[in-house]
Amino acid sequence: MIADAVVPVAGLGTRLRPLTRALPKELLPVARMPVIEHVVRELADAGVERVVLVTRKGKQAIVDHLDGLEDLECDVMAVRQPEPRGLGDAILSARAALPDDVPFAIALGDTLVEDGPEVMRRLSACVEDGKADIAIALERVPGDEISRYGVAAAAGRVTSGNGAIPLSGVVEKPLAEEAPSDLAIASRYVVPFSIFDALGRIEPGKGGELQLTDALQLLIDEGARAMGIPLREGEARHDVGSMETYTAAFLRYALIDPELGPVVREQLRHG
Numbered sequence: 662m663i664a665d666a667v668v669p670v671a672g673l674g675t676r677l678r679p680l681t682r683a684l685p686k687e688l689l690p691v692a693r694m695p696v697i698e699h700v701v702r703e704l705a706d707a708g709v710e711r712v713v714l715v716t717r718k719g720k721q722a723i724v725d726h727l728d729g730l731e732d733l734e735c736d737v738m739a740v741r742q743p744e745p746r747g748l749g750d751a752i753l754s755a756r757a758a759l760p761d762d763v764p765f766a767i768a769l770g771d772t773l774v775e776d777g778p779e780v781m782r783r784l785s786a787c788v789e790d791g792k793a794d795i796a797i798a799l800e801r802v803p804g805d806e807i808s809r810y811g812v813a814a815a816a817g818r819v820t821s822g823n824g825a826i827p828l829s830g831v832v833e834k835p836l837a838e839e840a841p842s843d844l845a846i847a848s849r850y851v852v853p854f855s856i857f858d859a860l861g862r863i864e865p866g867k868g869g870e871l872q873l874t875d876a877l878q879l880l881i882d883e884g885a886r887a888m889g890i891p892l893r894e895g896e897a898r899h900d901v902g903s904m905e906t907y908t909a910a911f912l913r914y915a916l917i918d919p920e921l922g923p924v925v926r927e928q929l930r931h932g
């Protein structure tokens with residue numbers, strides 16, 4: 662299993678204002694735990710040994726929450742992203758905290774994946790078995806939602822029993838009519854250490870931000886082999902970045918909790 666993971670949590674959370682005026686979105690509760698604890702436990706359960714959080718001013722409480730957390734079987738450390746210049750820039754901020762020349766995982770700190778450890782293990786195995794240099798979790802989304810996501814372009818058909826799809830590229834938030842597929846990047850990746858070099862060579866892209874997708878595309882153009890690993894049934898991704906998706910994620914996790922599920926169902930019956 663890949664030993665290191667980067668979890669960026671330095672975004673502005675503007676879509677969730679005013680909830681996030683003082684509270685980072687990563688500390689919003691999703692049933693029993695804040696978002697960030699779900700994500701870090703997912704990584705620890707997958708077998709990740711070290712998690713590097715990328716934080717910024719005003720987000721220290723995220724680190725405090727994870728400090729000394731009972732049963733957490735991975736080490737957590739934090740680095741700073743000086744300014745919120747995009748996901749790619751956040752990843753670049755973690756460079757000095759990672760061991761040289763080994764692949765590492767990326768898990769967005771504002772997105773949950775049901776049965777996430779299994780997804781992370783498949784991504785990890787794909788790279789560790791030498792089938793790819795880059796492995797990206799993918800989720801099919803309806804056409805009218807595709808422009809919210811990074812989108813994968815398939816280079817061929819499914820190649821193996823685990824459903825992996827060879828990729829020819831990735832594009833950040835394309836217009837629906839220009840999207841190369843309905844396969845959205847599902848916020849979990851395994852990338853080679855050379856991603857840092859690529860991030861250092863690209864210019865700011867969509868929204869004036871340094872985009873991880875642009876650096877991945879550069880690596881693919883230069884010969885890196887990328888595989889998409891589709892989420893399976895039961896492996897739904899929940900982005901908590903908007904009020905609607907946050908509310909849906911809270912309800913879903915409360916409903917599947919053995920003690921909270923009946924409470925929520927009862928409340929829903931009463932309207």
Ligand code: UTP
Nearest residue numbers: 669670671672673674675676745746747751770
């Ligand atoms: P989002 O695209 O959701 O951006 O980031 P955001 O700033 O958090 O939210 P909005 O759009 O203002 O509402 C995706 C992931 O990348 C991290 C975020 O914390 C989130 O986990 N990120 C984004 C950073 O760490 N730094 C950045 O500069 C941008």
